[in-house]
Amino acid sequence: MYTVCLIWANSEYYNIPSRIIVVLQEICNLFIELTRNFLSPEEVLKGLQGEIEEVLGGIKLGISVIEKLYKTYDVCCTDMMPKFFKGTLGTGK
Template sequence: MKNSLEGIIIKWACQINDVLKEDSSQAFKDGRHPTPVEEISFWESRQKNLRNIYAQLTEPKARQIGVILEGIDSVYSSSFKKTFKHVVQAVHEADDISLYLKPLRKTFETFESTDFTDSADMISPMLHLVCLVWANSCYYGINSRLVILFKMISNMMIAEASKSLDPGSLFQGEVDESLIKISQIIDSLEFYK
């Protein structure tokens, strides 16, 4: 019984550690260009997954397994406790980050649904909200996370500028109108930079 119980704990700990190791920077794998909405979705999903894991670990059966492991002096008792501690920390982190990123979702979605030439006035308020997240979130205000977010914001800016610079409409319209549109887009990108 001891061996089968310890085997279950090893398998469980490995699965939980895989979830704990997930990072939003993985969105950039395979040459992808994620936008900030994906960052927010990642943290919302992570929060939900971690809360489910926490709920499982706090069920009476799971706590009973911890007591049994301690009672039989299993070497995996400390691993079980450590895994639980890491899950609790990760839940706090995901709760904090989700709380502060959630208000940004509407801003980013509005920015993405607005023509880029009309969105210049949205850049400052959007960056101000990012600064508020940086200043107030206990877990998101670190350089590595902000670098990821700014990469995603830059991806969003590039994607929206590219949509506005659709070659089909750009070369079919009047030269003066196209030049004005290009100038507006360059000005917006310069302002963001």
């Protein structure tokens, strides 16, 4: 998230919200894809065959990773943004 803020604050192309939103969407899509691969339907259905603890651990891990991404984004928006933009808050240069 720190890198995304640096790009938004310093790039001539990505310094407007509509363009940086695309970058954030791609990052979120990457996390969704990685989570889907980690928790494939076949893997989750193993829980129905008696391996519930292993599957439940994977689901909890997936949830914790997504929660950490959200918390990092929140901290970035509330604490780091003013440091990067110093009054302009990403409205362009």
